[in-house]
Amino acid sequence: MKRRHAIGLGAAGIAGAGAGLAASRLLPEPAAHAADPAAEAIEFYGAHQAGIVTPAQDRLHFAAFDVITSDREELVELLKAWTAAAARMCGGDYAGPGGAVGGDVYAPPEDTGEAQGLPASGLTLTIGFGPSLFQDADGADRFGIAAKRPDALTELPGFPLDDLDPAISGGDLCIQACANDPQIAVHAVRNLARIGFGTVSIRWSQLGFGRTSSTSQAQATPRNLMGFKDGTANLKAEDGDLLDEHLWVGDGDGADWLAGGSYLVSRRIRMMVETWDRTSLTEQEAIFGRDKSEGAPLSGGGEFDEPDFDAERDGAPAIPMNAHVRLAHPSSNDGARLLRRGYSFVDGSDDLGRLDAGLFFIAYQRDPATGFIPVQQALAKSDVLNEYIKHTSSALFACPPGVADGSDWWGRALFS
Secondary structure (H helix, E strand, O other), X not given: OOOOOOOOOOOOOOOOOOHHHHHHHXXXXXXXXXXXXXXXXXXXXXXXXXXXXXXXXXXEEEEEEXXXXXXXXXXXXXXXXXXXXXXXXXXXXXXXXXXXXXXXXXXXXXOOOXXXXXXXXXXXXXXXXXXXXXXXXXOOOOOOOHHHOOOOOOOOOOOOXXXXXXXXXXOOEEEEEEEXXXXXXXXXXXXXXXXXXXXXXXXXXXXXXEEOOOOOOOOOOOEOOOOOEXXXXXXXXXXXXXXXXXXXXXXXXXXXXXXXXXXEEEEEEEEOHHHHOOOOHHHHHHHHOEOOOXXXXXXXXXXXXXXXXXXXXXXXXXXXXXXXXXXXXXXXXXXXOOEEOOEEEEEEEOOOOOEEEEEEEEEEEOOOOOOHHHHHHHHHHHOHHHHHEEEEEEEEEEEOXXXXXXXXXXXXXXXX
């Protein structure tokens, strides 16, 4: 039974003349969302996890967890419980069968309740496993899986100008919750954290709004907080062979349990928006290498035309040598392609009154050693945009393939 419909009653039942009144208090307000495509459920089961090539939703709640038990079976039971709860919530249901008010009234509810009456809102939940899950900082193999750690799943190297805060970096596990309603995304992470109490604890989390990339050809290119279209050349769900080449881990990539999955890189990138806002339009466009109005490359054409890096204007490259689009382009990085799935964030103001705002960058790839790492090395070395941004958080996770059906669970092949 979905959240938007009647909530089941407790085991004791409701009888007698007061039944109608009591039952009415347990019914959510009617939800008129069924005709809205953004409110519909996205299939949880499949060959790949939802939330990767799924058309990017508008809201994000990303959470990294530390595993605080050393008991392998306890962790496995949590992953099973999380999978069951995730499947329910992605289908528009409560986290547990008792719902928010329909279970034992003398026990804590099986759902926190803030999503009562709301539809699924396109919720997707995607899990990832960090390097520290396989071997912790002391070198301990807590769960007997160190031998299954893929070579590509190692701590990201340091990059020039990084200003990383360890407290908001790394993690044993991550959950990416995307939805078209912020309450639905927050509800999902909150309930998974509740279910994991005593087994995991949240290490850090990030809320995001306003997707900054398109992951489907049906989506218009969004703008970041600097006002520029972001992710024009992003990999798309419809790219077929390119996804097999650049996104999905293959059978021969060295980790059988991860085949059909992908590697997730997250970076919290603060933008110095006050400085940026005092920069001339001409300089802003030169920094990105694109026109601010339409997103077209400065070499000419439309937004989706390939940049011409040989084009000149007034005796100089039309797209400057240190422009972001040039340094990030696959032709500058041995053909490296990423599927970006980032979000904007505004986390209040700092003690100087400046907005703590920017981009929560998320990118998926088949191998970070040939994907994110060389691209970021090139950007960190020469990108003039570095004058206006600061990387404050970093993490890498291996995201397993999808869950086949109700008998399967997140990480089953890893822990088999």
